[in-house]
Amino acid sequence: MRNTLIVFRREFAAYFSTPLAAVFLVIFLALAAGLAFHLGRFFTRGEADLEPFFVFHPWLFLILIPALGMRLWAEERRSGTIELLMTLPVRTGEVVVGKFLAGWAFAAVALALTLPMWLTVNYLGDPDNGVIAASYIGSWLMAGALLALAAAVSALTKNQVIAFVVGAACGFLLLMSGLDLVLGAFRPWAPPAVVDFVASLSFLTHFGQITKGVLEARSLLYFGSLIALSLFANAIFVELKKAR
Amino acid sequence: MAMIEAIGLGKRFGTLQAVAGVSFAVDRGEVVGFLGPNGAGKSTTMKMIAGFLPPTTGTARVGGHDVRRDPIAVKARLGYLPEGAPAYGDMRVGAFLDFVAALRGLDGKDRSRRIGEVVEQMQLGHVLDQRIETLSKGYKRRVGIAQALVHDPEALILDEPTDGLDPNQKHEVRELIRSMAARKAIIVSTHILEEVEAVCTRAIIIARGRVLADETPAALLARASRRPTVAITVRADAHEQALALLGAIPGVEQVEVAGRVNGVANLRVVPAEGPANGNEILGAVGAALVRDGVALEDLHVERPRLDEVFRQITAG
Numbered sequence: 001m002r003n004t005l006i007v008f009r010r011e012f013a014a015y016f017s018t019p020l021a022a023v024f025l026v027i028f029l030a031l032a033a034g035l036a037f038h039l040g041r042f043f044t045r046g047e048a049d050l051e052p053f054f055v056f057h058p059w060l061f062l063i064l065i066p067a068l069g070m071r072l073w074a075e076e077r078r079s080g081t082i083e084l085l086m087t088l089p090v091r092t093g094e095v096v097v098g099k100f101l102a103g104w105a106f107a108a109v110a111l112a113l114t115l116p117m118w119l120t121v122n123y124l125g126d127p128d129n130g131v132i133a134a135s136y137i138g139s140w141l142m143a144g145a146l147l148a149l150a151a152a153v154s155a156l157t158k159n160q161v162i163a164f165v166v167g168a169a170c171g172f173l174l175l176m177s178g179l180d181l182v183l184g185a186f187r188p189w190a191p192p193a194v195v196d197f198v199a200s201l202s203f204l205t206h207f208g209q210i211t212k213g214v215l216e217a218r219s220l221l222y223f224g225s226l227i228a229l230s231l232f233a234n235a236i237f238v239e240l241k242k243a244r
Numbered sequence: 245m246a247m248i249e250a251i252g253l254g255k256r257f258g259t260l261q262a263v264a265g266v267s268f269a270v271d272r273g274e275v276v277g278f279l280g281p282n283g284a285g286k287s288t289t290m291k292m293i294a295g296f297l298p299p300t301t302g303t304a305r306v307g308g309h310d311v312r313r314d315p316i317a318v319k320a321r322l323g324y325l326p327e328g329a330p331a332y333g334d335m336r337v338g339a340f341l342d343f344v345a346a347l348r349g350l351d352g353k354d355r356s357r358r359i360g361e362v363v364e365q366m367q368l369g370h371v372l373d374q375r376i377e378t379l380s381k382g383y384k385r386r387v388g389i390a391q392a393l394v395h396d397p398e399a400l401i402l403d404e405p406t407d408g409l410d411p412n413q414k415h416e417v418r419e420l421i422r423s424m425a426a427r428k429a430i431i432v433s434t435h436i437l438e439e440v441e442a443v444c445t446r447a448i449i450i451a452r453g454r455v456l457a458d459e460t461p462a463a464l465l466a467r468a469s470r471r472p473t474v475a476i477t478v479r480a481d482a483h484e485q486a487l488a489l490l491g492a493i494p495g496v497e498q499v500e501v502a503g504r505v506n507g508v509a510n511l512r513v514v515p516a517e518g519p520a521n522g523n524e525i526l527g528a529v530g531a532a533l534v535r536d537g538v539a540l541e542d543l544h545v546e547r548p549r550l551d552e553v554f555r556q557i558t559a560g
Contacts, residue, residue: 006346010335017334080330084391087294088347089320242296 003090007098008105011072015106020071024064028110031060033117049127053117054135054211058175058203061143066167068103069150070160073238078158082242096235100144100151100227107143111136131213138210141223142203146171148230155237171203174226178202245308246271247399247429248293252302254453255288262288264453265302270429270446272398275421277444277461278433281558285453286433287327290401293431294324306399320349323397325405329388333377337368337387340376341394348395362390365420381408389417393424400430406439418443437550447550451558461550468548469556474513474529475502477542483509489532495525508541 015021036053076082085095118136121127150167157163176182178199186195199205206219246269255263263285270276280286291297293304295315303310309317331340341362345355363369366386371379376387385408392400405421406414414436421430421443434440440447441461449457449464457464478486483501486509490499495516502510515525526545533540 003347006343010332010343013339014332014334079333080326080328081332083291083296083326084330084344087296087319087322087324087326088344089316089349090347091316 001094003094004098004101007090007095008102011099011102012105015068015102020067021106024067024106025110025113028060028064029113032056032114035060036117050117050121050132050135051211053114054139054207057139058142058207061139061146062168062171062175065107065143065146066150066153066164066171068106069147069167070154070163072099072103072151073155073234074157074160074163077155077241078160082238086238086242092235092238096151096231096238100148100231100234103147103151104140104144107147108140111140111143128213131211134213134215135211137215138207138219138223141220141227142207145174145203145223145226145230148227148234149174152230152234152237155234155241174201175203178205247307248401248431249305250289250293250302251304253289253292253299253304254301255285255292255297256300261453263292263299266450266453266455267302268448268455268458270399270431272429273426274446275425275430275432275444277440277447278431278450279435279437279440279447279554280450284451284558286450287403289450290324290403290431290433291326293318294322294326294401295319296326320395321398323392323395323400325388325392325402327403329385331376331384331387331391334375336373336375337379338372340387341390344391345394350395358394358396362393365393366390367416382410382413385409386413386417389420398428400424400428402430402432404433404435406434406436414439437554441550449554449557456557464553465548465550467557468553470548470552471515471517472523472545472547473515474526475542475544475546476511476513476529476533476540477508478511478533479539479541480504480507480509482538483511485536486511486533486538489536489538490529493525493528493532495528512546 032053035056039052039056073082076085086092118132121132122129149170150163153167153170154160154163157166173182179202183195183199186198190198206222209216210219248270250266250268253263253266254261266285266289268276278286278290288297292299293306293311295311295318299312303312304318305311306318307321309321311318335343338359341359342355345359350358363372366389368383368386368390371383376384379387385405389402389405392402402421406417409417418439421432424430425443425445432439432444444461446459447457447461447464448455457467476486476490483504487499487501490496490511490513496513497516498514500512500514502512504510513525513529523545526543530543533543
């Protein structure tokens with residue numbers, strides 16, 4: 001716990017010690033607001049809610065979150081600091097969780113900076129604030145799942161670009177698994193139960209439920225177990241890969 | 245029980261046997277020089293003792309704790325400088341040392357006191373607020389050593405601690421190692437053989453993954469196949485006369501002309517086979533030259549050097 005916190009503090013500070021934090025936050029805010037206003041017609045549709053804002057989050061996160069996760073382990077391996085870190089008296093799990101939480105906290109900062117949108121809809125009309133709160137939670141959970149995935153991929157390579165591309169591709173598959181693009185590859189041969197299972201893995205399905213105000217235990221469990229599973233894989237990858 | 249023990253340590257990477265059954269022990273008060281050609285398995289062995297690489301066979305113990313069964317206890321007792329002294333380039337020196345000290349379990353006053361001490365020892369005071377990536381190679385190395393010492397470990401493993409340092413800094417690091425030697429068990433890997441003679445109480449030579457020698461630097465020197473010789477420098481015009489004189493001395497097997505430059509000739513007198521260490525014939529050689537008035541510029545015994553022994557052992 002203590003070690004996790006120490007690692008967390010270093011990693012969180014590391015985001016701000018390079019231009020990455022500023023670049024990420026500016027681009028995220030500009031795109032999130034820009035998409036909501038233009039593509040989502042935030043003002044002209046005449047409804048006081050944040051749906052046109054949240055509906056683009058899966059796509060934004062698909063590109064931006066792997067950028068947060070890619071350096072977590074690839075950079076350690078490239079610069080050799082992994083040898084320093086893993087010969088300190090810490091457990092792999094403590095480091096894995098500390099690094100993940102740092103990235104997730106950074107995602108929380110990015111989301112928190114969009115709170116003026118929430119204030120705006122309350123000024124303009126009378127939105128369902130419960131739905132908006134649930135959507136924020138859902139959005140953050142989705143970011144966490146993509147981040148954990150990207151971090152695990154990052155542990156497999158020394159190259160941050162590879163970590164980014166593969167991390168984004170894995171995220172894309174999970175995002176799309178409810179759509180025909182992915183399901184079509186399973187239907188011809190897999191039994192319906194398998195197809196249903198693959199469909200149930202979809203980020204879009206779960207996130208869509210949440211943004212409609214249905215914050216079910218099933219969706220929380222889904223994102224939670226995806227994060228846990230990815231972090232578990234992350235720890236195994238670190239152990240396997242440090243050998244070479 | 246020795247502070248650091250390697251017990252049949254072996255490591256295989258795919259088809260490459262990098263380390264093949266390395267055993268040795270290092271006690272408190274010893275500074276062991278770890279020598280070997282590049283790729284001999286030195287760093288791999290150190291990485292296994294430090295708990296970074298899992299051994300394929302055998303194990304290592306630090307302070308009695310087995311690195312396979314209790315890696316955390318081993319890591320807690322060991323100070324380790326990995327090869328190349330890696331550090332987080334985007335951190336400032338002070339913050340980096342604080343991070344390592346915190347993960348080492350140091351808190352509050354203890355932490356700031358220990359950081360102050362290693363900063364003093366490694367003379368890092370004026371770069372504390374500098375980012376590590378902006379430091380020179382020498383400073384980076386010193387940050388790496390400071391990091392390894394911050395918890396005042398009983399056992400210390402330094403992989404090439406003087407690499408990249410200038411001669412003055414090398415001297416300081418050697419002095420530091422010497423000053424800590426009484427209280428710690430220390431392993432230092434190096435390519436610089438004079439370093440072994442300067443600080444090490446024992447040298448372990450490893451090549452192709454095996455220990456080829458494990459003894460004091462003096463004992464290693466005694467393994468030299470070349471006998472000590474007497475080196476003489478005379479004025480060039482006197483060298484014929486000197487050659488004739490020297491050849492006639494009993495106990496001299498051979499006289500070689502090593503070179504003739506700048507108006508002087510360098511001769512080498514090889515003593516006959518036997519327990520001779522060069523000193524026996526030194527007197528006779530000197531007396532013969534002085535008696536006949538040969539203009540002598542220099543006269544000394546040339547002992548085999550450690551790097552000759554190193555080559556002899558590792559090339560065989």
